[in-house]
Amino acid sequence: MRKGLIFAVSAPSGAGKTTLCKKVVELLPDLRHSISYTTRPPRVNEVDGVDYHFVSEEMFVKMVERDEFVEWAMVHGNRYGTAEESLKRYEAEGIDVILDIDVQGAGQIRQKLKRGVYIFVLPPFPEELEKRLRGRGTEGDEVIKARLLNAREEIGRIVNYDYIIVNDLFEDAVERLKSIIAAERCRRESVLPQIKEDWGI
Amino acid sequence: MRKGLIFAVSAPSGAGKTTLCKKVVELLPDLRHSISYTTRPPRVNEVDGVDYHFVSEEMFVKMVERDEFVEWAMVHGNRYGTAEESLKRYEAEGIDVILDIDVQGAGQIRQKLKRGVYIFVLPPFPEELEKRLRGRGTEGDEVIKARLLNAREEIGRIVNYDYIIVNDLFEDAVERLKSIIAAERCRRESVLPQIKEDWGI
Numbered sequence: 001m002r003k004g005l006i007f008a009v010s011a012p013s014g015a016g017k018t019t020l021c022k023k024v025v026e027l028l029p030d031l032r033h034s035i036s037y038t039t040r041p042p043r044v045n046e047v048d049g050v051d052y053h054f055v056s057e058e059m060f061v062k063m064v065e066r067d068e069f070v071e072w073a074m075v076h077g078n079r080y081g082t083a084e085e086s087l088k089r090y091e092a093e094g095i096d097v098i099l100d101i102d103v104q105g106a107g108q109i110r111q112k113l114k115r116g117v118y119i120f121v122l123p124p125f126p127e128e129l130e131k132r133l134r135g136r137g138t139e140g141d142e143v144i145k146a147r148l149l150n151a152r153e154e155i156g157r158i159v160n161y162d163y164i165i166v167n168d169l170f171e172d173a174v175e176r177l178k179s180i181i182a183a184e185r186c187r188r189e190s191v192l193p194q195i196k197e198d199w200g201i
Numbered sequence: 202m203r204k205g206l207i208f209a210v211s212a213p214s215g216a217g218k219t220t221l222c223k224k225v226v227e228l229l230p231d232l233r234h235s236i237s238y239t240t241r242p243p244r245v246n247e248v249d250g251v252d253y254h255f256v257s258e259e260m261f262v263k264m265v266e267r268d269e270f271v272e273w274a275m276v277h278g279n280r281y282g283t284a285e286e287s288l289k290r291y292e293a294e295g296i297d298v299i300l301d302i303d304v305q306g307a308g309q310i311r312q313k314l315k316r317g318v319y320i321f322v323l324p325p326f327p328e329e330l331e332k333r334l335r336g337r338g339t340e341g342d343e344v345i346k347a348r349l350l351n352a353r354e355e356i357g358r359i360v361n362y363d364y365i366i367v368n369d370l371f372e373d374a375v376e377r378l379k380s381i382i383a384a385e386r387c388r389r390e391s392v393l394p395q396i397k398e399d400w401g402i
Contacts, residue, residue, distance in 0.1 A: 164387060
């Protein structure tokens with residue numbers, strides 16, 4: 001059986017990454033969202049083992065000490081992390097997973113796993129990103145300026161990514177992400193084990 | 202402007218490569234079939250500069266001597282070749298081209314150009330390939346046996362290819378080839394020049 005593939009998707013805030021990942025998981029039945037660990041309490045409707053693995057602060061710290069995460073981060077006082085064991089299980093079972101992950105997390109995973117497909121999602125232009133951030137109506141001027149600066153910095157790190165999706169039209173971005181996943185499934189390393197079996201070589 | 206990409210598609214005889222390439226060029230308006238040089242006389246309906254560049258034996262030999270081909274071969278007494286100049290022109294103009302090329306030709310191009318995307322098309326099983334070859338009704342038992350042996354040998358050279366498309370259902374194979382082309386267009390190296398321009402970095 002072929003190994004599952006790991007797709008790590010990053011983006012500056014406002015690029016539409018989360019919506020994009022959700023849509024593609026919805027469209028491709030043979031692709032799953034990787035489930036992270038978190039110390040954040042579950043919200044209404046959130047299910048343990050489906051949305052997140054909800055764990056105590058104590059448990060999370062123990063996992064960090066045991067070096068069980070390929071990446072983890074503290075966000076607004078809560079910890080979030082991706083367990084290496086989860087990724088290895090998906091891989092062994094031949095399940096392709098998508099990780100919705102920030103640039104730092106993606107960098108950590110790449111360094112630690114030495115495999116995976118790294119995809120960066122970009123809004124079309126600086127102007128468009130600003131418009132989207134303002135459109136939310138929740139952020140003030142200062143925050144937006146900081147976000148734009150941050151985006152520019154993150155773009156500088158694109159060099160660590162295999163693919164770039166410019167999210168100009170959402171439908172096109174969905175098609176591009178689907179194409180990347182389909183293409184990676186056709187990569188020689190992904191297909192060859194099965195072929196060798198079929199042809200007895 | 203971004204550089205044009207080169208897609209070289211190879212397959213053992215009977216894998217359906219030519220039909221597949223034609224279909225994808227038909228479906229993607231921004232993809233062209235690379236036009237080869239040949240010493241074969243044009244058939245009815247064939248147009249010089251569209252189907253092939255039809256040249257004399259003398260001219261072809263001169264081009265070989267001047268090392269103008271990235272690959273060339275003699276097939277049934279006629280010479281066929283891909284001119285480096287053509288590929289460079291497509292590349293400079295940002296035009297993506299597809300080359301319908303045998304394993305040896307693809308190997309020569311890869312060695313000479315050191316770039317391009319190499320795709321191998323396979324029939325699903327040895328049994329299926331045999332059925333397809335017999336289905337043509339034009340080849341005898343000996344020829345079919347030789348073809349199968351040849352296919353097995355060519356599969357041994359898959360290691361030189363980036364992607365493998367198993368042509369089980371034609372429609373799926375078309376989708377896979379389209380996905381590979383779309384994904385390669387999203388590769389960091391393909392997209393980054395434009396992004397740097399947009400973001401002024």
